[in-house]
Amino acid sequence: MFTLNLRRTCFIFIVFLHCFVVSSSFTVFTEQSVTAVKGGNVSIPCNFTGNPTFVWWWKHDSTGATDDDVTLVAREFEGIVEDAGIDRFNITKSENDYRLTIRNVSLLDETTYSCQVELDNHEDERGYTNLSVLALAEPLEPVIKLCHVTTPGHCTYFIDKNPPEQVNLVCELHQVRPPVNLTWKKIDGILRETDPPLVYDQNGLYTVSSVLQISRSEFDHQYKCEARGQAVNGVSSTTASFGSKTTETPQTGLHPGYIVLITFLILGIVIILVLIVVFYHIKVGIPCLSRDGAGSANLDSIPLNEVQSLRRNIRDYSPGSLTDKVLARGTYPNAPTRMAIVGLTGAGKSSFIRSLKCAYSGVYNKEIEVVAGSSSGGVTLEPTFYKITDNIHIQDNKGMRDLAINKINKTIMTNIKEKVISLLIFVIRPNDVQNDVETVTKFLTKLSKAVRTEFATYPMVIVTHRDMIPDLTIREAIRNKLVNMDIIQDKIIFVENFTEEPEDKSNSKDLIEEFLKILETMLVMADGNLVHQLNKKSLSE
Structure with a gap:
């Protein structure tokens, strides 16, 4: 009796020991952490010993979440990989490695993943891996x-x-x-x-x-x-x-014969280009003019490399490219930079826009209708955008008959918000500043405050008909009056617009370069205002 019980006890102990050894030898091996790159592919290994009946891959709701907060992303049953309804996730088998492969990794894939394995003896184990997702800089250099x-x-x-x-x-x-x-x-x-x-x-x-x-x-x-x-x-x-910005051309050390040949080739190309330009001007418009000759001839008296550099900068401009202010979040909108010009009737708003276009293109174009030499002006009837480049649009507005204060919020600031304007330019004649100081002061003071509320900076003021005030002392007096009207001194610019007739022009030989620099200054101010607008919008969201 004792012998029988001893044998039964030994048998039970051996069976228990066998079960313990088998059970303890089954382990799922996974890596504690794996790193993936956004947009790339990644594989998370899952190794074990034994014959699996089921293999499940679970995606946890968050890193470290429990086994109850999971979503099935891939599974395998008796050697057959089954679709779990997510195309980017699948199981790749290699002997006893049932790794999870994720294609086109996104930031939402960053979490904990668990590999659950059930053997044919119904033993069940899990291994866990935390997946981290990197987004590499493009380019890698700052x-x-x-x-x-x-x-x-x-x-x-x-x-x-x-x-x-x-x-x-x-x-x-x-x-x-x-x-x-x-x-x-x-x-x-x-x-x-x-x-x-x-x-x-x-x-x-x-x-x-x-x-x-x-x-x-x-x-x-x-x-x-x-x-x-x-x-x-x-x-x-x-x-x-x-x-x-201006660099000297390096010496090439070419043979004199080659230099002569290159010189003749360049001369021939120049002659062909001149003929093309002349033909273009005949078909499209006349060149920008000044009192001492046609605009194309004036380029000889202007440092050509400076004009070309300014035109290239304007041509290559994109919103945000001319400011060192930092955009808090997001990117610049896929839309042109818009600037609006306002002023009294006959102040020279349309002529100013046409002068900017003329300086950039080199062609005097009648697209913007104005009355040349007229003091009454008033041809612009509706707000109209004119394109300097695809990324630079300037809005011409109907001239104001008076400087009524209610027009600031009712018309000007409403237009800025509705049309997404990044810079306001106020155009005024010298006589208006001198003859009606009280009215102009009230209007510009209120306008400056409204613009500073919107952009945290001041508007630009363009004083036209510069040739009417050749006395620099008078110009300085006008500037001081505008400063007293809450306008910053470096945002006050005196200009003489391009008009059709040469005798109506200033005798300055640097008009093209001058208007290009004004346009570049406008873009720098507009970019700073645009960053402020976008940052203010992001904070309110």
């Missing part, structure tokens, strides 16, 4: 705004012949995850500390920016913006140097 890329990782920031007192270098990386760290280094000296980089979150992607202020005495150095983090694969950088 971008320094307004700095022209020469080679990967190097750019040149061009400054005018008369450089400013200081320049802000803005270094940015857009749409990255996780955020990177940006630091500034002076290549050949010790750099003072800068403020920590600004980081903006937009739906899980980050924009990181850092601003470095450089005084004019430090323009002869090079500055490196260095990014560190997973989103740039460790470390990347862009080095900025300063250069002048």
Whole structure:
């Protein structure tokens, strides 16, 4: 009896030991964490021993969520992979590795995944993996705004012949995850500390920016913006140097015979181009004029490289490209920059727009109807947008008969908001400033306050008919009056518009360059206002 019980006890113990060994030997092996790149593919391994009946891959509702908060993304039953209804997820088998493959990874895929395996003896185990998703910077090197890329990782920031007192270098990386760290280094000296980089979150992607202020005495150095983090694969950088907009043509060392041949070829091309331009002017319009001759001839008296540089900058302009202000989140809208011009009837609004178009295109066009030389003006009947380029539109508005205060909010500011205007230009004649100081003061003071509320900056004021006030003392008196009307001094510009007849023109030989610079100044102001509008809108959302 004792022997029988002993045998039964040993049998039960052996069976229990066998079950324990089998049970304890079944383990699901997964990696604790896996990293994927946004837009790419990733595989999460799941290894085990034994013959599986079921293999399930679960996506948890959030990283670290329990097994109850899951969604089935892929499964396999007795060797057959079954569709779980999500095309991007599937199981890839290789011996005892039932890995989950995710195609076209998105930020929403970042969470915990669990691989659940059931063997043919009904044993059940799970392994867990946390998936992290990276968004790599494109390009990997940080971008320094307004700095022209020469080679990967190097750019040149061009400054005018008369450089400013200081320049802000803005270094940015857009749409990255996780955020990177940006630091500034002076290549050949010790750099003072800068403020920590600004980081903006937009739906899980980050924009990181850092601003470095450089005084004019430090323009002869090079500055490196260095990014560190997973989103740039460790470390990347862009080095900025300063250069002048006007550079001399390097010596080529060509044989004199080649130089003569090239000279004749260039001369032939120039003659052909002149004939094309003449034919174009005959068919389309006449060139911009000045008192001392036709506009095309005036180019000989203007530094051609400066005019070409200004026209190229305007041609290549896109919204936001001429400001060092930082956009808090998002991107610039896919729409042109719009600027509106308002003023009293006959102030020269339409002539001013036509002068800008003439300076940019080199062609005097009658598209914008005005009365040349007329003081009454008043041809513009409805607000109309005129295109300088695809990205630059200027709105001409019907001239105001008087400076009634109620027109500011009722008409001008309503138009700014409805038409998404980024810059307001007020055009006025010298006589209006001098003869009706009280009315003009009340109007411009109210207008300036309304514009500052919208843009956090002042409007631009264009004083036309400059040739009527050749005395610089009188011009300065008019400027001072406008300053007392709450207009910033550097936003007051005196001009003499282009008109059809040469004798109506100023004798200045630099009109084309002057109006191109005015247009560039308008775009810089508009870009700053646009950033303010977008940032204000994002804060209110």
